[in-house]
Amino acid sequence: MSAEVSPGVDAPGAAGAAARGIFPPELLDRCISCGFCLPACPTYALSKDEKSSPRGRITLMRALETGVLEEDDPTLREESSFCLGCRACEPVCPAGVQYGELLEHWRSHQWQGRHRPPLARVLTNVVVRNWLVRRLGTFRGHARTAATSPQGPHLMLGCFERALFPAVSRAARRLRPELDAPGNQGCCGALHAHNGDLELGRTMGRRLGEQLPGTIVTTAGGCAAHLAGVLGRDRVKEFSEYLARDGSASLGELRVDGRRARVALQDSCHLRNGMDVWREPRELIAAVADYVELPGAAQCCGSAGTYSLLRPKDSRRVLAPKLDQIEAAGVDYVVAVNPGCQRQLVTGLRRRRSRVRVLHLTELLAAAQDGGLPRRRLRLGARPGRRAEVPADEPAGLTAHLNDRPLPDDPGAAGAGRPDALDGSAGPDEVHRS
């Protein structure tokens, strides 16, 4: 303890410090700056620079709150966007800092008006319109049931999932026919909350809560954590959690080439770090296949909501070691529990022409129950010995462009992962033929 308090006290609200009112003080005050979060943070691992660590970012937030830094300080802008929002810093924090919530407040302030990444604006605008969300799903039919049974349990369809991976909700309903899946439901607002529009995100979450009264079951970890934050933990069940309740009775078995399939899992950051759900998906996989734990299963894949679109290069730097691990693990499938992760892994593995397929947990379990996986194989003039496979997890329609959007500074993204990119004559790097 010092004899005198230093003049540069940075704790907002501490004697003499100004406060801009951007952050709820009880959240910002929690951090004791111990640094325990540093080894857990993927961006700190990349940069080894305090400003890209959770502790450093909280110090930056405090500097913003107290006016030590101007609101348009470039480091504030950069770091609020470089952060994956994966919340890996939360479970390791001895002081119980709710970093995810702090980040939402930070972005809501930082990304106002012109500072909001334009792509984030477009994406959040798309899903805020209910009719558009519904249109997206009709390219490939997701599950839907006609009338809303008031007490639930309701299956939430998720705006990106229903568009990118409509088979996920169909599989969920095959596994649990009692789930009611009204097609006219809106978006939960997680995307908005994470991308600088916390208020709208919360309003949308509450609205969805009214549309789907009672228990909401979701197949998207990111939506689950956001909804739990808005509606309360007890109203929300992520699908594996919902299934795990009644044991693994008669789930069947998934076999490949006459043996039990080998299956790995990629945790959903928000599901694991925000909702403490990680045992359940492992247990469910182990019930139907040989479960293989990836060394970095709990670490962010770099999808991180809109991150892979906003910061494709950083996203791929985060993803690269994971792809190595997946390929080294000798697995048949890798399972995702969130559409963003699913998309990220599909794209990444496809780019490497890996044989490992990506499935959502519901798809894996439904396949086990049905006694096999429907394979849609296309042979596309492949090189001798290389089999091009376009599995049922191929993103469809309009949104396929989201997947493979060419980005000016990112040649590798152009067209990679699309069926035509698998034409063996050209490397994925030069191909974009849509």
Added chain:
Amino acid sequence: MALDPGVLAELESIVGREHVRHEQGEVAPYARDATPLFSSPPDAVVFPARTAEVAAVLRLATSHRVPVVPRGAGSNLCAATVPLQGGILLVLTRMDRVLEISPAELLVRAEPGATTATVAEAAAAKGLLFAPDPGSRTVSTVGGNVATCAGGLRGLKYGVTRNYVLGLEVVLPTGEVIRTGGRLWKDVAGYDLTRLLTGSEGTLGVITEVTLALLPMPATASTGVAYFSSLADAGRAVTQVLAHGVVPATLEFLDRTCIGAVEDYARLGLRTDAGALLLFGDDGEPDAVERNLTRMGELCADEGALEVTVAKEVAESEALLAARRCSLPALSRLNTLTVLEDVTVPRPRLAEMVDRIEAVAARHELLIGTFGHAGDGNLHPTAVVDVRDPAAAERTHAAFAEIFAAALELDGTITGEHGVGAAKLPYLRDRLGDDQMALTKRIKAAFDPAGILNPGKTGS
């Protein structure tokens, strides 16, 4: 005080542009370490990759009289890395390689920025133990550990960092590179500069390589717990344990406030009616561990323990240790400003010191929980107050000043393992006396004639 543009350009040419930060937002996160209430940004943050770069930076700094503060992970609890006078913050985390593990010589050589956990894991992979285990081991660097002479939970049986430093490579503030000690377990040639530099808190030189002693990995470890109605009873049990020739690897205590806080937070099923909780543990060959644990359990019972449990398996042992690990998290959640101290007294006076702390807390109307290393007499009185209440912060200052004075009265010290830094510099004279303070300053001047290295800390 901004850095001269010429100096900045030279820094960039030494380590490369991308390894220098100087924009206001970039340096702001380096204004503080794990110490509350201290904050002051550097003018530039520099990340060297090699000893030669460190030397060049220091030569430059000495010739331009620019302050340099070395930093590892910034996990220290005494404001030792807060750049009070601005200048250059020299961050050593890029130098993070484990260079060599020699099982035949029982030693490891590493760069200073390797984390304690990385070094310990590298040693464990060869069946060897790096004994110092500060609570911050996953974050803290070995350079920082040496510079603070970090302790940990195993101090009683295994000692602290100083007992494991065989040799150092150090860059002096004037730019010379020296190597003290080495790979030898015996070496009395010259003054023991290795020891002088250990715990020097970045005020005498910058450590660029460490050679640390390892031990064979103990076969097994186990833990027990005993509840007492008062800390005085627990203190007597500690005395009895040691008097019977048992030197446990772990001997940790929690006071009543901590037990309550931990139980509220983690629901471990602790006895909240107890006045003290004593964790005891040992490691080594299984039969010896079992014998020692049984013996310690009996001695606790003889001293009036309310209840004694000895773990039957590793998982149970881990669960018991969780109580100790949760102490700081549990206390810190009670309010928004957590001030953790580490006064140390001779072992037999532990209970007396805890009584004194309780009296001080009551007098200043503060919530202070105390836990710590009973075997070392090292206490961690932890005050939790509202950061937005300036009066409470003032009372905390006053209370800790009294706690330091009380520790000195009991022949103790103001800090057992966290260090002096800027936070306890005002109390250092009380501990060392005028003559030692003067000698300290002369030593500092001999190493650092320009006074550029970590000014405002020990020796300044």
